[in-house]
């Protein structure tokens with residue numbers, strides 16, 4: 001049974017001003033995407049800057065309200081209509097590790113406070129005279145699990161390197177024993193050697209715990225290394241979805257091929273999707289035809305667990 005099932009999810013933002021305003025009023029940041037994440041599965045969401053990865057993640061934890069579609073947790077919890085109390089419980093099970101640890105860790109808090117501040121209202125740690133002691137023990141254990149130590153609890157975020165801060169963010173996400181950890185570009189701001197250390201930490205955690213991941217990155221090669229299945233996203237839509245090994249060997253979509261050819265520094269901005277006619281990739285596609293400008297390709301089966309959105313891929 002999937003931990004999370006996303007169907008036809010949509011989010012558009014108003015375009016009040018600026019260059020694109022004259023083409024239409026909305027940017028379709030997430031445009032009808034569907035995917036699921038299984039138990040203990042790592043699902044990668046990959047695409048260039050601006051394609052809608054963070055918006056998707058935020059919709060999953062209701063930091064944004066969607067404009068359509070559904071998000072089902074486990075077998076029947078309708079996330080998009082949860083009331084406040086149930087939403088809080090859900091957010092203990094689905095944790096979001098933010099893109100930028102420098103900004104998401106409050107510089108005035110000690111690491112202990114950073115880790116436990118979200119836990120005090122939770123049913124896992126009810127108000128009692130022993131609660132602080134239990135929280136301290138849990139915070140120490142989780143910090144050690146991510147490679148830091150008890151002595152770090154009283155230090156401030158600014159005393160740590162970028163890699164260490166990311167470890168702290170991951171520890172904060174894990175403290176509630178979530179089922180699903182959403183990791184949004186958790187390695188992209190780090191040096192390559194530190195990236196490897198954080199990825200190895202995540203691999204260790206995945207082996208030790210019953211944990212599913214939504215792993216968001218612009219780097220398709222990193223995703224292929226880390227993920228079980230991958231969805232390639234462009235202008236708010238899934239262009240291709242496949243098991244990671246299959247995508248690596250037999251990526252079919254012209255955009256997937258382009259992503260493989262980019263090095264880590266070659267990330268371009270994909271312009272937002274403002275016009276939904278035609279293939280979203282048509283203006284950059286080397287094999288586009290006239291049809292691609294006028295018709296919108298559907299995401300169709302291209303093999304076992306493999307789907308692709310392109311008129312020119314014959315299966």
Ligand SMILES: Nc1ncnc2c1ncn2[C@@H]1O[C@H](COP(=O)(O)OP(=O)(O)OP(=O)(O)O)[C@@H](O)[C@H]1O
Pocket residue numbers: 013014027029047048049050051052053054055056099218271272273
């Ligand atoms: N709060 C917002 N208001 C208006 N537009 C937004 C908002 N958040 C995102 N967008 C737009 O939605 C699109 C998708 O943005 P999003 O942040 O989800 O992309 P991303 O794939 O996470 O990019 P990055 O790799 O840079 O983090 C972009 O065009 C962005 O400008």
Ligand code: SF4
Pocket residue numbers: 254255279280281282283285286287288289292297309310311312313
């Ligand atoms: S549908 Fe057309 S424009 Fe879109 S990816 Fe395929 S060939 Fe390229």
Ligand SMILES: [Mg+2]
Pocket residue numbers: 053054055099184185
């Ligand atoms: Mg983002």
